[in-house]
Amino acid sequence: MTQTPSEAITFPTGRPGPFDPPERLAALRAERPVAPLLYPDGRTGWLVTGHSAVRAILSDPRFSSRRELLNVPVPHPLLQEMRHPAEPGLFIRMDPPDHTRYRRQLTAQFTVRRMKALEPRIAEITREHLDAMEKAGPPLDLVRAFALPIPSLVICELLGVPYADRDEFQRATAALLSLESSLEEIRAAIGGIAAFFARLIALKRADPADDLLSGLIENGELTDEELGNVGLLLLVAGHETTANMLGIGTFALLEHPDQLAALRADPSLIDNAVEELLRHLGIIHIGPMRAALEDVEVEGELIRAGEVVTISVPAANRDPARFPDPDRLDVTRPASGHLTFGHGLHQCLGQQLARVEMRIAFPMLFDRFPGLRLAVPAEEVAMRDTMTIYGVRALPVEW
Template sequence: MSSSGSVLPALPTVRRPGCPFDPPDGLAELREQRPLTRMSYPDGHEGWLVTSHALARKVLADRRFSVRPDLRHTPIPVPGMGEQARQVPPGTLTAIDPPEHTRYRRLLTGEFTVRRMRLLTAEVERITAEHLDAMDQHGPEIDLVAAFAQPIPAQVICELLGVPYTDRDRFQSQMLDLFHLDRTAEQRLACYTAVHGYLGELVQAKRAEPTDDLLSGLTTTALTDEELTNIGFMLLGAGLDTTANMISLGMFALLRNPEQLAALRADPGIADHAVEELLRYLPIIPFTMRAALEDVELDGQLVRAGETVTISLPAANRDPSKYTDPDTLDLFRSTSGHLGFGHGVHQCLGQQLARVEVQVALPALINRFPTLRLAVPADEVPLRTDMAIYGVHRLPVTWDR
């Protein structure tokens, strides 16, 4: 075993000009030459970077690696992250390990029932149709992010949690601000406090007058108000921004691959398969981290206890040892094992809902507006390189009346 070798000075984050759908430059070369490589972190920590599909799945499934933020180091500088990591609020599934994680996960899995997903599918279809009608009335030129990609998942997650959609202005901008990499620690704390306070009030209201929603259902458990508030915060944050960026970046990718767009328009029945390929192909979640709880041999090298391993999900999803011609968008390929929702015990809890939203939204959009196209040159579409979740800030589109 070896624990030495050249050290990568920083996580690659810069994309090649004209390649908005590809992982940052340099990751493919690392994957080919050193799929597990030493890497320096902004705080001086020396840990690791994983770029291959096989190693990514191995680490994500290994209980010897922890998600606890007080043990991990962050591969990009984020103001205030060190202070936030010292305390993990109870109920924050994404920041705790089994067995504590298992207890919360079991309770939440019971709320993501087949019945609720079916009901929400009908709601997604209704909400999507409403926004398509609004686009048609406004058109023929619009920002697809603001008019379509953002409001659909926002309204759906509000209905799931039992959050009045009319209250969204109280939390949506603050929640999105938390994903901005350039916000100060003070700004982050202010956003967190505002949203957390709102959800705390909502939890108390649900206890007093429960309705048919996820938060109300959880009030019948032994969870405390603090735990319920933190669970609501986690689900709201995940539901607002990730799916919105899959819809907008997915549409951008389809518009830049007209033969794939035509295939989906011709056969909406392939929507489920198409969404899996978009999840594989598009790098909206740039990385995830784990901390070694003990010495672990990985790919012939020694990862020591306390060292952070950063997994590049985009690089793993483009691994040619797993997928043939991985840098090509192919809606008909086999996408088995993609890491768009992660892997292991921390795989995305709301993945089925996210799938439904994208499966409904994209085919409905391209069939309602068959001449939909970019309203600006592709290189003028503003990319979210300043955000923790990648995508586009705006997607100006137009169509023929």
């Protein structure tokens, strides 16, 4: 079946609640899991909502991640600049063999052993922030006091970025990820981070340490420009995604007291709970995108060469064909198979680090503050609807 422009829908927005994706996605998944999509620039492509179709596309080398071939399903100030190939080091917008070259070096740094070795330090960082929360007293914003600083400090230590510079990169990251930023604001943020990493790389070359950035420099295969862009990707992805999972995950558990009680009653459920929160909450709510390099048929739909596919991870993670009763948060559910970290060649490098941080931070938070509760009505919690990574803007809590 092929598409006609008149059939194409616009990208669904508007959530029925803070934890659920737009209702239109479920209807599309049931009716036409590979559906024609109208992009903001007038071109037509596809929106994929079914779990099996998403897995098939993400693992198919006939679909490209090259930036110059892609399109964005929502208005974005960088749309015109995306028409050009990705800058050296921005490997998530590349295909093999370029992607392979960068990925190979980074995989050697993100070992399971290294992530395991970080656990005591992550627990120490978490404890320090809980101590500070207790000292400050309620009410406070859990995002600023807990969810954001913990993964920020962890990725800074892993990369070798001075945590004292966190305000600078967090402001720049917020500008980069906001759909409301102007082109000038985004360019300024990119320029600021580039200058930041240029200074840092020069320092690391002169005085290397036991960190990931120093390790990449020591390998000697990457230019300073490549190192800076790799650092940018890891810094942004390494704190924004986990920070939003800690924030919205806490919100979800507070709003589902039966699930929080089940987790407290059986702490061994924490691995299941982390996977279920990752599945259920869908913070990657716009994309990823892929472009067909040749004509490909996916579940009866012919995607022609050059057409862009937008994947809905939240819809795929709520597919009843893969997860029974998918709209229910259930911390006892074996939720493996969710697509929050992607699938295939571009599966998230830092997924084990994110899991470790959540497995440590959630139990420590609720053990320290068993009476933790929202300090405002749930409907007053501001959500990140206009950001490329979904979550809570702030989470006022008390105990």
